[in-house]
Amino acid sequence: MKDQVQDFLHYLIVERSLSKNTLDAYRRDLAQYLKHLNEYENISSLNDVRRMHIVNYLYALRDNGKASTTIARNIASIRAFHQFLLREKAAEQDPSVHIETPKTERKLPKILSTAEVEQLLEAPDYSTPFGKRDRAMLEVLYATGLRVSELIELKMEDIHLTMGFIRTIGKGNKERIVPLGKMARDALTIYLDEGRGQLMKKNRTDMLFLNHRGESLSRQGFWKILKKLAVKANILKPLTPHTLRHSFATHLLENGADLRAVQELLGHADISTTQIYTHVTKARLKDIYSTYHPRA
Structure with a gap:
């Protein structure tokens, strides 16, 4: 599974030209996601991931006090990853397709006078x-x-x-x-x-x-x-x-x-x-x- 994440990150670098900070965020999000799948869901192949496994992970993030913005970013990372796997025929289905993104409160930026x-x-x-x-x-x-x-x-x-x-x-x-x-x-x-x-x-x-x-x-x-x-x-x-x-x-x-x-x-x-x-x-x-x- 880690190799597939590396393939995805390489795709983001070559095809999407994302910044280092954005790539680091994807890397962190997906590392935590794989850890959860392996340790708590006993999943060793991304082809075995189902919607309930992703939902369980998102509930775990919420229970650990993660903000809705952090959860929304994780969903975006997971969804992009599974879409990549499906497109590359490394998976037979996309379990993230019906996952809803939580509504996030848009805070006004702090400014100086x-x-x-x-x-x-x-x-x-x-x-x-x-x-x-x-x-x-x-x-x-x-x-x-x-x-x-x-x-x-x-x-x-x-x-x-x-x-x-x-x-x-x-x-x-x-x-x-x-x-x-x-x-x-x-x-x-x-x-x-x-x-x-x-x-x-x-x-x-x-x-x-x-x-x-x-x-x-x-x-x-x-x-x-x-x-x-x-x-x-x-x-x-x-x-x-x-x-x-x-x-x-x-x-x-x-x-x-x-x-x-x-x-x-x-x-x-x-x-x-x-x-x-x-x-x-x-x-x-x-x-x-x-x-x-x-x-x-």
């Missing part, structure tokens, strides 16, 4: 190479709405300061070109002129943002930097690496940007994903009304 963004952008110590790097990273994130994974994978050749844009490869290996504002260009110029060379040391790398060893910065490394800067900026609300991306989209819409344009900038395949930010702006308008209208 423009004042809080300013506080965060001013937090790095500009007198050090690390501060110049951190300021440049934050400016780029807020100016472009890049995912953190896209930010840390930027190479020198992806930055076009004179023309004012960044080239990035997003989900599904799709390229997109994102405009770069003046503040972000200025911060990047200072980092490239006065910070990156000191961080690079004796290494020769084309990665844009580097850690203290002169190597590519990791997601975990960025997350630690962000938490430290949030404390320094006295930002008390929950902050994640995606918060600046959420703030970028919301602030654009609040200032009159077209929803389709924001979709393109964020790299969303489906506009329904982008529409969540319209709910955020409506919620903020309601808060403003309640606070300032004398008859609210």
Whole structure:
């Protein structure tokens, strides 16, 4: 069964060009699924899997306190896997075909106000190479709405300061070109002129943002930097690496940007994903009304 999972993952890499993070999620989900089938259902062949076995596994996830979003993702992984087996004639039927996906509550993303963004952008110590790097990273994130994974994978050749844009490869290996504002260009110029060379040391790398060893910065490394800067900026609300991306989209819409344009900038395949930010702006308008209208 493990070999069949490997075949499926190889298919996702070659045919679907999925990102590493998505592949890792499939790998984790299916490893847990196979473990359940083997240990609790006594199944050694995927051809013997029936609908009740999948349902039992989903009940086990729920009993272990897994969120509905996690269960929904597991169903998607299991369904894609069984459809692959059926298509490749490695199985005679698809036991996941009538499994219902649980309804998930769509939470509004947490965002920063423009004042809080300013506080965060001013937090790095500009007198050090690390501060110049951190300021440049934050400016780029807020100016472009890049995912953190896209930010840390930027190479020198992806930055076009004179023309004012960044080239990035997003989900599904799709390229997109994102405009770069003046503040972000200025911060990047200072980092490239006065910070990156000191961080690079004796290494020769084309990665844009580097850690203290002169190597590519990791997601975990960025997350630690962000938490430290949030404390320094006295930002008390929950902050994640995606918060600046959420703030970028919301602030654009609040200032009159077209929803389709924001979709393109964020790299969303489906506009329904982008529409969540319209709910955020409506919620903020309601808060403003309640606070300032004398008859609210």
